[in-house]
Amino acid sequence: MKKITKLLLFSSILMLVGVVTAQKNPEGIVGPDGFVRCLTTEYNENLQNKFPSQTMEKAAFEEWLAPKIAAYKQRPNNGRRAIITIPVVIHIIHDGDPINTASGVKTENISYAQAVSQIDVLNQDFRRIMGTPGAGTSGYNLGADVEVEFCLASLDPNGAATNGVNRVNLCESSWSTTDINNIVKPETIWDPTKYMNMWSVNFTRTTLLGYAQFPSASGLPGLPNNGGVANTDGVVSNYNAFGTIAASDGSFILNNTYNLGRTMTHEVGHFLGLRHIWGDGDCSVDDFCADTPNSDDANYTCNQRVSCGSADMTENYMDYTNDACMDTFTQDQKDRILTVLANSPRRMELGASNGCSTGTSYNNEVELRIACIAQSLCGTGVNAQFELINKGTNPLTTATIQYATNNGTPVNYTFNGNVPQYGIATFTITMADVINGINTLDVNVVTVNGAQDELAANNTDSEDFTVAESTVVPYDAVRYELSLLTDRYGNETTFEIIDEDGTIVAQGGPYPNSTQINATFDLDDNKCYQFSIFDTQGDGICCAYGNGGYSITTSNGEVVVQGGDFDDVESTLFRTQTSLSVEDNTLLGFSIYPNPTRAELNIQNANNELPDSYSILNTLGQEVKKAKINSSADLNLNVSNLRTGLYFIQIEKNNQKVVVKFVKK
DSSP, X not given: OOOEEEEOTTSOOOOSOXXXXXXXXXXXXXXXXXXBXXXXXXXXXXXXXXXXXXXXXXXXXXXXXXXXXXXXXXXXXXXXXXXXXXXXXXXXXXXXXXXXXXXXXXXXXXXXXXXXXXXXHHHHHHTTOTTSGGGOOOTTSOOOOOOEEEEEOOBOTTSBBOOSEEEEEOSOSOBOHHHIIIIIHHHHOOOTTTOEEEEEEOBSSTTBOEEEOOOOOSSSTTOOTTOSOOTTOSEEEEXXXXXXXXXXXXXXXXXXXXXXXXXHHHHHHHHXXXXXXXXXXXXXXXXXXXXXXXXXXXXXXXXXXXXXXXXXXXXXXXXXXXXXXXXXXOHHHHHHHHHHHHHSTTTTTGGGOOTTSOOBOOSSOEEEEEEEEEEOTTOSSEEEEEEEEEOSSSOEEXXXXXXXXXXXXXXXEEEEEEEOTTOXXXXXXXXXXXXXXXXXXXXXXXXXXXXXXXXXXXSXXXXXXXXXXXXXXXXXXXXXXXXXXXXXXXXXXXXXXXXXXXXXXXXXXXXXXXXXXXXXXXXXXXXXXXXXXXXXXXXXXXXXXXXXXXXXXXXXXXXXXXXXXXXXXXXXXXXXXXXXXXXXXXXXXXXXXXXXXXXXXXXXXXXXOOOSEEEEEOTTSOEEEEEEOOSGGGGEEEOTTSOSEEEEEEEEETTEEEEEEEEEO
16 A cells, blocks of 8 residues: 655645756757757766665776676677566556547557557567668668567566556646656556566656666675665656657657657667767767767767767667667677676566566456545645556446545445446545645545455555645735746746636746746635746756745735745645635624634624624635524534634624634634
């Protein structure tokens, strides 16, 4: 059972580490077509900074690997050995969009056919299969059959049958590399000693194509036995660079240039220990493969280029050329890959994995997941979205699940439908029994098709989520004012304000660098709004690249929201409400006591008159108690059942109102 803390839509997500980007680090290479072909080098440098005791520096890894490669080359029959087969699981990360079809809208939830086509490309390229793009004519005549194959997993971590594709709705439309490493990978990864994990995602940085985690090793000073960071190990690709357009059945969505599956061939090369052929440096920097001539830079076209005294190997999979140019792994690259597969932790186990063995088939078996948890803006309840994945051979027609919040009384919910094997059913339940602050939701499967689920291992899920109170601000009939100072990368910054109906009422950006922006806008009375500010590179606007910041104030200078030190997004919920402005307590002669109170609240009037009614509102403007007043006995209110906090009591008489603030202790 997983237990993570998931913040709601309007909450700020705090990340632990940023990833160096091409814009802010010259090693993040932006090609002439605007794409970042690969971020593997920058990604692994950040892993070394984040986990200095768990990752191996480049020099140390090469020093460890070199004698092992030499020993491998001395082994008899080096030219032909048993084929190594690596089980692969493809995690398709989406935000609830339907699976792509030939006739439907194309989104990041790519079709099964597109996902599978990537495995075909890997096998064509690593096995140099004749008659395929993986066996093109190499100008160096050095193309090698790496003798490594890839199979789509048929046995999942629980021993059940699987189709090798794990679709996961994580409720976000796009992901930064920071979020992928801190949220996506740890939440979805399968055992990296048994599967090569591949992720298809929608990058927030839309021009980024992919990245991988290099292999690591053990036995060196300062390196623990676990061999490095396990819960982020694998390869990642933008969804529109995953698979090959050559196999499209009409359901594929791929970009116009990198659409033949070579992004993943390149990244899997990194995963298995290969470096860029130019060594990420000038002519003096090596990729540690003698049969790939030194180069002074990446190549982006198929045109032959001479550098460092020889022709560059532009057809090599580890260059940056277009997909159509690539068709070569060399013998030294092969030797390096096979040495890594024989020695590196989480690589050497893959060849012996049973991930492509036949999994156990069940008639009635489902996996239950909590997908999204979100609160309506200023709403009273929380909507939890659930997914039932039918892993059984029988169609899923009915299922009973049980859920509880905060260890409360379990509630049963019955799902009815007709879901085929590996199909996914989604449904939403509104939960009112939540509290401000951290809540826990627990769910489990009770029955499937009227019978007990045949595999209990994936029947439960649990998530913590946070419900945040909104800030109540007085209604400003004139306007609200935004003051925004960007950092040195203002083109990464945008903002928006949405109302409780989800309508965008104000937005702006991207902006020039280090620029002061002032904007004004009108908002309606008695409405809930969410202000969100975004940074596409996940490092906010303060303080790493300039002392940016923002604030929204009323026209009389009252601060509504402010900030600037965040990662991808920072959001604040607030309500404009004239009726919650606290008036003079002597208006109409009415007042309340005691204040603060624990259990009893009394209304009194100097003229001994009875008001007509009262209502108590929380700080969201939601009515929590209301009654007519018919006698003096009705002036004594029992508020013991209210949660601790700030409230407003609105007293009415003859269509006049007084609002008094009180504190429930």
